[in-house]
Amino acid sequence: MTEDAKTIPSEGGRSPARALVRSYGCQMNVYDAARMSDLLAKEGYDAAAREEDAELVVLNTCHIREKAAEKIYSELGRLAVLKEERRAQGKSLEIVVAGCVAQAEGELVMRRQRAVDLVVGPQSYHRLPALLKEAREGARVADTDFAAREKFQALPAPTKAQIAARGVSAFVTVQEGCDKFCSFCVVPYTRGAEISRKVESIIEEARRLVDGGVREIVLIGQNVNAYRGEDEAGRSTPLEGLFERLSAFDDLTRLRYTTSHPVDMTEGLIDAHASLEKLAPFLHLPVQSGSDRVLKEMNRRHDARHYLDVVERLRRVRPDIAISSDFIVGFPGETEEDFQATLALIDAVEFASSFFFKYSPRPGTPGAEREDQIDEDTKRDRLARLEARVEAQRRAFNAATVGRTLEVLFEKQGRHDGQIAGKSPYMQAVHVDGDEGEIGRLRPVKIVAAGPNSLSGEIVEAREFA
Ligand code: SAH
Ligand code: SF4
Numbered sequence: 001m002t003e004d005a006k007t008i009p010s011e012g013g014r015s016p017a018r019a020l021v022r023s024y025g026c027q028m029n030v031y032d033a034a035r036m037s038d039l040l041a042k043e044g045y046d047a048a049a050r051e052e053d054a055e056l057v058v059l060n061t062c063h064i065r066e067k068a069a070e071k072i073y074s075e076l077g078r079l080a081v082l083k084e085e086r087r088a089q090g091k092s093l094e095i096v097v098a099g100c101v102a103q104a105e106g107e108l109v110m111r112r113q114r115a116v117d118l119v120v121g122p123q124s125y126h127r128l129p130a131l132l133k134e135a136r137e138g139a140r141v142a143d144t145d146f147a148a149r150e151k152f153q154a155l156p157a158p159t160k161a162q163i164a165a166r167g168v169s170a171f172v173t174v175q176e177g178c179d180k181f182c183s184f185c186v187v188p189y190t191r192g193a194e195i196s197r198k199v200e201s202i203i204e205e206a207r208r209l210v211d212g213g214v215r216e217i218v219l220i221g222q223n224v225n226a227y228r229g230e231d232e233a234g235r236s237t238p239l240e241g242l243f244e245r246l247s248a249f250d251d252l253t254r255l256r257y258t259t260s261h262p263v264d265m266t267e268g269l270i271d272a273h274a275s276l277e278k279l280a281p282f283l284h285l286p287v288q289s290g291s292d293r294v295l296k297e298m299n300r301r302h303d304a305r306h307y308l309d310v311v312e313r314l315r316r317v318r319p320d321i322a323i324s325s326d327f328i329v330g331f332p333g334e335t336e337e338d339f340q341a342t343l344a345l346i347d348a349v350e351f352a353s354s355f356f357f358k359y360s361p362r363p364g365t366p367g368a369e370r371e372d373q374i375d376e377d378t379k380r381d382r383l384a385r386l387e388a389r390v391e392a393q394r395r396a397f398n399a400a401t402v403g404r405t406l407e408v409l410f411e412k413q414g415r416h417d418g419q420i421a422g423k424s425p426y427m428q429a430v431h432v433d434g435d436e437g438e439i440g441r442l443r444p445v446k447i448v449a450a451g452p453n454s455l456s457g458e459i460v461e462a463r464e465f466a
């Protein structure tokens, strides 16, 4: 929520209520949380920075691994205590559970934690004001309908101040849901079937963001490269079609997209990395495993060779492209030999960075039903070995940029006065000594050192840019 959110005293002359939307999980949840905050601001809520200052708390939850889901229940326990204290003082606290735990567990959330007032799924949050009203009238409401198309039309457009709060880089959801049904994953159940937003509505939202000062747009979707949206003439448009349209915005400096699936990396999208200057040379392309047997059992629909081919084709058209991935260790039945195949794939690709997870059996997914689950010690051991391998690659990738001049898009102030921070084309955090006025600009930066989590450098004159 933004500071200029208009405050409308609620009925009965109570002082204006304050709301806090807390987000967990992936980028789409971050985007959804921003849109929920905008919606609540329109309803008259002020922004609260902490739960203690809020009369309404929305937890925008993630269900991807058991730990993520359980964290929500401990947070809800804390909120329930706060609500009790408020009640004793004659005050109130409304608790809403949104996001993927809401979708997966529905009413069960309210049964596990009685203090919850409302459960709202990722495709219904545009109805938040009406649902809150129902809950206030005494109904126990759990809305987990799947009507994503309606959602984007129903949400209010963000105001100028709300856009300013997004910062230099903003997410735009273009595709939602998943039809892939990887055998470990809850997303097809929590986000529903794949849908693509219409081109026009995306362009309109992007236009507004760029006019409001946004300089980088990250197009997001659970399978963003499966995007096939209808344009104004009713033609099906692939993701690169959106990039072409957005490239024409003068004030837009950089374009990114996430998350892509290897089977949807088409020639057209690969070629866009060669032809579209604003498209950053970075791709997050999760592979999960390097073993063909495990990939098949995960229902990933491709083998290791296909993944390596995609990387090779990308590097042919854009030699400096940085690739990152997600890995799961300890999928049911994974042998040491399978795991070695994953390490071999890591060696073959040389990733710029990666995320890695221990397999977590999720209720309702085929993987959870299997009897050949891997024990915790083996998972932990494999995770540590995989981490060592990908972290070494990340450090090597970062070290290799020292001495080079990279175009950095500055996003915010740094850790101390006189320092600003931004991102390299390869998604690396970069710190320089510089003026706040550089925020929002793309500037050549000579990299002088690589730390564990970020690079540091100096802004150089454009003509020195090699
Ligand atoms: N295509 C999706 C993937 C979402 S899940 C996207 O939009 O990002 C992000 C990552 O979580 C997956 O790539 C996978 O590596 C990991 N993951 C998913 N389910 C998991 C599970 N059951 N256990 C461990 N990791 C999991
Ligand atoms: Fe989950 Fe697989 Fe869909 Fe990604 S592609 S969201 S990992 S089912």
Ligand code: F3S
Residues within 6 Å of the ligand: 024, 025, 026, 027, 028, 029, 061, 062, 063, 064, 099, 100, 186, 187, 190, 191
């Ligand atoms: Fe989590 Fe849902 Fe995203 S399960 S990773 S918040 S799509």
